[in-house]
Amino acid sequence: MRYVWLVAWREFCENARTKGFWMGIFLFPIIIVLSGTLPVLLARQGVSTRHYVLMDLDGGFAPSIRAEMNRQRTAELDQELIAFARTAPYSEPFSYHIRKNPAGLSELDLAAWKLARGDQYLEVPGFVPPKARWLEVSLPPGITATNDVPLLETELKPWLRGELILPPSTATPEPKLFAAVIIPRSYSLTGTNALRYWGENQADTELRDTLQRFLSESLRRREYQALGVDPAVIARVESHRAPVVDLNPRKATGTEKVNIADRLRQWAPSFFVYLLWISIFVVSQMLLNSVIEEKSNRIIEVLLSSVTPGELMLGKLAGVALTGGVMLGTWISTLVVIIAVQVGLVASRIASGALPASSPMATLPTDILALFQSSSLLPGFLAYFILGYILYATLFLTIGSLCNTLKDAQNLMGPVMLILMVPLFLLPFIPRDPNGPIATFLSWIPLYTPFVMMNRITASPPLFDVIGTGLLLVVFDLAVLWGCGRIFRTAILRTGQPPRIIELLRWIQGRGN
Amino acid sequence: MTPPALELNQVSKYYGDFCAVQDLSLSVPHGCIYGFLGPNGAGKTTTLRMILDILRPTSGSIQVLGSPSALQVRHRVGYLPEEKGLYKKMKAWAVIAYFATLKGLSKTAARHRAHELLERYGLKDFANARTEALSKGMGQKVQVLASIAHDPELVILDEPFSGLDPVNQEVLEEIVRDLRARGRTVLFSTHVMQHAERLCDRLIIIAQGRRLFDGSVGEARRTIPHRVRIETSDDPSRLESLPSVASLHSDGADRWQIQLREGSDPHEILRACFELPIRLRSFDAAEPSLHEVFVQLVGPGAREAAFR
Structure with a gap:
C-alpha cells in the first residue's frame, strides 16, 4: 500500500505543478461566471447597430411599424434609465425624481422626470444610453422609391452585399445595409404577396421576427375591425393570459406550489453531470x-523493478483521482461558500428592509444551500465520480500503456471519446423524463450509469434502478480493472506498434508474458 | 557457504515461437563485479528483466539475494535500464529521492541521500535543475545515482556506459568500484569490452540467448589460442617448423602473426628468433584482448543476428 501511495503522491505533485491544473481550478469557475455575464455585457456594450430600409408599397404599415420600433426602443431606454437610477442616483436635478419605496429601494419616478425634462430626459450625467440595435435608414443615395420591386431589389443588392457603404449615421461612420424590408402592395393575411425580407445574415432573425409578429397582429386587428369589433376590446382581450399554477404532489401539503428552488432541484443534477464529465475528461487526459x-522515457522499467504493475496502476489511478478530487472539491466548495455568503447577505438585506422577505430572491440562496445539504446530490455525486472515474480512468490508462506516443493514443482514444460524448448530448433530455424508458435503459449501460443516474438522482428513481445499476457498475468497474490490469502489465513494457484486438484478448487471458 | 547474490537455473524465455533466452544458468557471487556481455539482440535485456521479475521466465528458476522474486527484495536491488529516461519536470534531487523512497527509504533519508550523492559525484550545482535541463550525460549520471541511492546489495546496470563521454565513463567506473569496495555486487551488461576488461571479476558472454562463456577475464582470454606478433624484414617461415607454432600468417608488410599451440610459451619463439637468426624490429606477446575473445566467440552468429 505504501508504494501505491508513493506513486500516487508523486503523480499528484507532478500534476499540481502543471499550469493546466491551476488553470483548470481557476479558469473553470471564471468561464462559468463569464459565460453567464459576458453575453449580457457584450449585448450592452459591444452590439453594433444594424441598419435597414423599409419600403412600404402598400402604404398602410410603415407608420405603425415605425411607431412600434420607436416604442420598443423607448421602453428599452426607460428600463436602462431606471436601472441606472438604482445604482447612481445622485445627480441634480435627476435625484429629485428618485423615490425610496417602502422596501428601501431606489425607484425612479420616470413619468415625472420625463415631464420635467421633455426631450432631454435621457441627458443625465453618467448615463450612457445603450446603442440602438436597429436603425431605419432612408433608401441609399441613387435609389429612388419606386413601385417596381424587381428594379428596387436589383439596385439594393450591392448595398446589402456590403459592396457599397451607406452614408454615416448617428451610430456608425460606415454603416452597412443589414436588411431591406419590402412590404408588397395589398399585403394581407390571405393574400399571395409575401413580405420580402432581404439580408445576407439569415441567422439573426430578430428584425424579421419582430416584423412578422407585429404585422400578424396588425393584420388580425384589421380583420377584427372589418368585422366591426372595437380594437380596444381586442387589445384588452388579447392581453389576457390563461392562469397556470405549477404544483408538485411530492411536496408537503400547503407548499405544493413549485418555486425556483424546485426548478433548480430538477436541473441541478445536470450541472453536476457536466462537472462529472469535465473532471473525468480532464483527469483522464492527465x-x-x-x-x-x-x-516513452522507459522510466517504467525502473518503476517496475520497484513496484508491481498492479501497484503502479493503482498508484497512478489514485494520484490522478486525488488531482481531480482537489479540483472538484475546490469548485464545489467555492460554490457552497459563495451561496453561504449570499445567504448572509440576503438575510442582512431582509433585516434592513432592503428586500421583502416574501420575494423569491429572499429565499433562493437558502433554498440552494438546503438543496446541497439535504438531498442526495453531493453523496451521489461523490459515489458516481469515484465509480465513473475508475471506469474511464482505467480505460485511458490502458490506452496510454498501449501507446508509445500521444499520436498513437489519439487514434485509440477516438472510440472512447465518442462513448464519452453521448452523456453530454443527453444532458438536456434526461431531466425532462428522468424515469422514462430512455433514461432507464441508459442507466443500465455501465459506461453511462454514472452520468445518467446522476442526472436522475433528484427525481426519486426506483430503488431497484439505483441499487441494480450501482451494483452493475461496481461489478463492471472491477471487471475493467481486472482486464485492463492484465493488459497494462503486458503492454507497459512493449514497444512498437499498438497491439491488435486479438492480442489484447490473449493478454486478458493471461497469455501475455 | 553463503548463497550467491544471484543465481539463474536453466532459465528460458519464449515469445511465441521465438526463443529469446535458452537454458541460461549463471551464478554471481557476493561482492564481485560481473560482466554480462553479448552482441545486440543476444537476450541481455530480457535476462535482466527476468532477474528483476519485470518479465516471467517461460521455464527455469531465478534466485535474487536468496529470494525467488526480485520484488520481494526490491529494497536490496538497484536497477539502471538500458534506455535511459527521467521525469522531465522533476528536479534532479527529487528524482533520485523518489526512486529511493520506492526502494524503502523514508522521505527525509531519501532527500539527504540524493543531495549527498549529487555532491560526491560532481552534480551538486544541478541538484535543483529540472532533469529536462540536464545534458544527456548528466541525466544518465542522475539515473545511475537514482539506481544506487538506497545503497542496494545487488546493482544491475544495463549498458551503463553508453552515451557517456570518456571522463564520465571514468566517473561511472569509479562508482562501480566504490560499490565493490563496500562489498556490493554489481552485474552490468555492455558491449564495450574495455570496460568489462578493466572492471569485471567475472563475466558471462551470451549470444542468441545461449551462454558461450562464463568465467574470469583471464579464463576468457585463454579460450582463444595465444599468439605472438612480430615485425621483421627477414623471412619468418622457418618458425613454422617449431613444435609450439600452430600457424603463421602475414599481418601486413613485414608484420606476421604466429598462433601458438596450447600450453606453449612465447619465450620459445623469441629464443628461436635469436638462434635462427631472425632480426626483429618488434615482438609482441600480449595476451588476446577481450575484444578478440568476444569477436572470436560470437562473431559469425552476431553478424547474422545484426542483419536479421
Whole structure:
C-alpha cells in the first residue's frame, strides 16, 4: 500500500505543478461566471447597430411599424434609465425624481422626470444610453422609391452585399445595409404577396421576427375591425393570459406550489453531470499523458523493478483521482461558500428592509444551500465520480500503456471519446423524463450509469434502478480493472506498434508474458 | 557457504515461437563485479528483466539475494535500464529521492541521500535543475545515482556506459568500484569490452540467448589460442617448423602473426628468433584482448543476428 501511495503522491505533485491544473481550478469557475455575464455585457456594450430600409408599397404599415420600433426602443431606454437610477442616483436635478419605496429601494419616478425634462430626459450625467440595435435608414443615395420591386431589389443588392457603404449615421461612420424590408402592395393575411425580407445574415432573425409578429397582429386587428369589433376590446382581450399554477404532489401539503428552488432541484443534477464529465475528461487526459511519458522515457522499467504493475496502476489511478478530487472539491466548495455568503447577505438585506422577505430572491440562496445539504446530490455525486472515474480512468490508462506516443493514443482514444460524448448530448433530455424508458435503459449501460443516474438522482428513481445499476457498475468497474490490469502489465513494457484486438484478448487471458 | 547474490537455473524465455533466452544458468557471487556481455539482440535485456521479475521466465528458476522474486527484495536491488529516461519536470534531487523512497527509504533519508550523492559525484550545482535541463550525460549520471541511492546489495546496470563521454565513463567506473569496495555486487551488461576488461571479476558472454562463456577475464582470454606478433624484414617461415607454432600468417608488410599451440610459451619463439637468426624490429606477446575473445566467440552468429 505504501508504494501505491508513493506513486500516487508523486503523480499528484507532478500534476499540481502543471499550469493546466491551476488553470483548470481557476479558469473553470471564471468561464462559468463569464459565460453567464459576458453575453449580457457584450449585448450592452459591444452590439453594433444594424441598419435597414423599409419600403412600404402598400402604404398602410410603415407608420405603425415605425411607431412600434420607436416604442420598443423607448421602453428599452426607460428600463436602462431606471436601472441606472438604482445604482447612481445622485445627480441634480435627476435625484429629485428618485423615490425610496417602502422596501428601501431606489425607484425612479420616470413619468415625472420625463415631464420635467421633455426631450432631454435621457441627458443625465453618467448615463450612457445603450446603442440602438436597429436603425431605419432612408433608401441609399441613387435609389429612388419606386413601385417596381424587381428594379428596387436589383439596385439594393450591392448595398446589402456590403459592396457599397451607406452614408454615416448617428451610430456608425460606415454603416452597412443589414436588411431591406419590402412590404408588397395589398399585403394581407390571405393574400399571395409575401413580405420580402432581404439580408445576407439569415441567422439573426430578430428584425424579421419582430416584423412578422407585429404585422400578424396588425393584420388580425384589421380583420377584427372589418368585422366591426372595437380594437380596444381586442387589445384588452388579447392581453389576457390563461392562469397556470405549477404544483408538485411530492411536496408537503400547503407548499405544493413549485418555486425556483424546485426548478433548480430538477436541473441541478445536470450541472453536476457536466462537472462529472469535465473532471473525468480532464483527469483522464492527465493520466494518459503521464503513462505515455513514463513509457516513452522507459522510466517504467525502473518503476517496475520497484513496484508491481498492479501497484503502479493503482498508484497512478489514485494520484490522478486525488488531482481531480482537489479540483472538484475546490469548485464545489467555492460554490457552497459563495451561496453561504449570499445567504448572509440576503438575510442582512431582509433585516434592513432592503428586500421583502416574501420575494423569491429572499429565499433562493437558502433554498440552494438546503438543496446541497439535504438531498442526495453531493453523496451521489461523490459515489458516481469515484465509480465513473475508475471506469474511464482505467480505460485511458490502458490506452496510454498501449501507446508509445500521444499520436498513437489519439487514434485509440477516438472510440472512447465518442462513448464519452453521448452523456453530454443527453444532458438536456434526461431531466425532462428522468424515469422514462430512455433514461432507464441508459442507466443500465455501465459506461453511462454514472452520468445518467446522476442526472436522475433528484427525481426519486426506483430503488431497484439505483441499487441494480450501482451494483452493475461496481461489478463492471472491477471487471475493467481486472482486464485492463492484465493488459497494462503486458503492454507497459512493449514497444512498437499498438497491439491488435486479438492480442489484447490473449493478454486478458493471461497469455501475455 | 553463503548463497550467491544471484543465481539463474536453466532459465528460458519464449515469445511465441521465438526463443529469446535458452537454458541460461549463471551464478554471481557476493561482492564481485560481473560482466554480462553479448552482441545486440543476444537476450541481455530480457535476462535482466527476468532477474528483476519485470518479465516471467517461460521455464527455469531465478534466485535474487536468496529470494525467488526480485520484488520481494526490491529494497536490496538497484536497477539502471538500458534506455535511459527521467521525469522531465522533476528536479534532479527529487528524482533520485523518489526512486529511493520506492526502494524503502523514508522521505527525509531519501532527500539527504540524493543531495549527498549529487555532491560526491560532481552534480551538486544541478541538484535543483529540472532533469529536462540536464545534458544527456548528466541525466544518465542522475539515473545511475537514482539506481544506487538506497545503497542496494545487488546493482544491475544495463549498458551503463553508453552515451557517456570518456571522463564520465571514468566517473561511472569509479562508482562501480566504490560499490565493490563496500562489498556490493554489481552485474552490468555492455558491449564495450574495455570496460568489462578493466572492471569485471567475472563475466558471462551470451549470444542468441545461449551462454558461450562464463568465467574470469583471464579464463576468457585463454579460450582463444595465444599468439605472438612480430615485425621483421627477414623471412619468418622457418618458425613454422617449431613444435609450439600452430600457424603463421602475414599481418601486413613485414608484420606476421604466429598462433601458438596450447600450453606453449612465447619465450620459445623469441629464443628461436635469436638462434635462427631472425632480426626483429618488434615482438609482441600480449595476451588476446577481450575484444578478440568476444569477436572470436560470437562473431559469425552476431553478424547474422545484426542483419536479421
